[in-house]
Amino acid sequence: MPNNPEKIVIIGSGPAGWTAAIYAARANLDPLVFPGRAVSKDLVPGGQLMLTTDVENYPGFPEGVMGPQMMELFFKQAMRFGTRVVTDDGIKSNDDVQHGLFTPFQNVASVDLSKRPFHVVGDNGFEVDAHAVVIATGAKANWLGLENETRLAQSGGGVSACAVCDGALPMFRDKVLAVVGGGDSAVEEANYLTKFAGKVYMIHRRDELRASKIMQDRALNNEKIEILWNKTVIDVLGDDVITGVKLQDTQTNEESELEVGGLFMAIGHTPITGFLDGQLETDDAGYVKLKDPYRSTTEIEGVFVAGDVADHVYRQAITAAGMGCKAAIDAERWLAEQGVE
Numbered sequence: 001m002p003n004n005p006e007k008i009v010i011i012g013s014g015p016a017g018w019t020a021a022i023y024a025a026r027a028n029l030d031p032l033v034f035p036g037r038a039v040s041k042d043l044v045p046g047g048q049l050m051l052t053t054d055v056e057n058y059p060g061f062p063e064g065v066m067g068p069q070m071m072e073l074f075f076k077q078a079m080r081f082g083t084r085v086v087t088d089d090g091i092k093s094n095d096d097v098q099h100g101l102f103t104p105f106q107n108v109a110s111v112d113l114s115k116r117p118f119h120v121v122g123d124n125g126f127e128v129d130a131h132a133v134v135i136a137t138g139a140k141a142n143w144l145g146l147e148n149e150t151r152l153a154q155s156g157g158g159v160s161a162c163a164v165c166d167g168a169l170p171m172f173r174d175k176v177l178a179v180v181g182g183g184d185s186a187v188e189e190a191n192y193l194t195k196f197a198g199k200v201y202m203i204h205r206r207d208e209l210r211a212s213k214i215m216q217d218r219a220l221n222n223e224k225i226e227i228l229w230n231k232t233v234i235d236v237l238g239d240d241v242i243t244g245v246k247l248q249d250t251q252t253n254e255e256s257e258l259e260v261g262g263l264f265m266a267i268g269h270t271p272i273t274g275f276l277d278g279q280l281e282t283d284d285a286g287y288v289k290l291k292d293p294y295r296s297t298t299e300i301e302g303v304f305v306a307g308d309v310a311d312h313v314y315r316q317a318i319t320a321a322g323m324g325c326k327a328a329i330d331a332e333r334w335l336a337e338q339g340v341e
């Protein structure tokens, strides 16, 4: 069992988690981060950005930066100021990073937020107590789960789950693009893509949109958008770069092919909150509820939240990083009030 409680434990390692760690480390709080499992053994964990190619809208990178590279920079910056990380081989610090001593990073399996200090359990047996906890586990974009979809999304072959992040890339300029989904995000993304694309298809599995009326009107009145009703994508075509999709009609089962130069998934997100086991209140869509919309506080004193796990509106690296900063500052002030310095 753990002995001395940590001052602050940060769960998650996207822009929110690493930014919270940078601020907490610089405030001498010796943050301990459960970064989660990396998508591959050569990479640091970093959330959704590990699945993104060029990031061109994060200030400070005038030439753009690859998502995984940006997360490695966040990680190194957090480590340089004294952040520690939980790996399968215990706690590692910046010295270990410098010497390349790396075993896989640990995820969180469960937390007990019912009493203070809080208790955090890793998915490989590591346990720790903490005076303050920052939850920054993010939200996963939903995907169709098709093999070629995953392959081309990971290789930057023109399949993405974020039009705002990727839509302006040169590879999509003046192309025929497709957005999958019929909700507000799908309409928003389709509209956004019409700034760059020659034409945008919305592929929706039903014969009516889920999107709000005002958003529906936006799609229906945009000459560059054509909605393909009652269709699902059953395969993504193309070797290195997407060339099209195979569709199936949901009413007749008839199959067809559509040539596209880019495919954007907008079929919702799933916030990563399973490990909380209902201990924090969530909204109808499963996002953690903030106690005060301008802060990072939750209904449990000492538990702070940052990034996409509590934000279904903006979902950007820059907004997540901003929330991570708020969470660290809120935690620092709260810890000082508790006499934990």
Ligand code: NAP
Pocket (backbone or CB within 6 Å): 143, 144, 180, 181, 182, 183, 184, 185, 186, 188, 205, 206, 209, 210, 211, 232, 266, 267, 268, 269, 285, 312
């Ligand atoms: P959403 O409302 O849950 O819509 C998801 C869409 O994806 C639905 O049309 C759904 O089809 C479709 N879908 C889900 N799984 C699918 C699958 N396996 N295959 C094919 N299609 C699938 O998600 P969202 O659009 O991301 O919106 C999330 C929340 O954010 C909503 O509350 C929304 O109002 C809000 N939001 C608001 C704005 C805005 O107001 N500007 C912008 C973005 C998001 P069905 O309709 O058949 O279920």
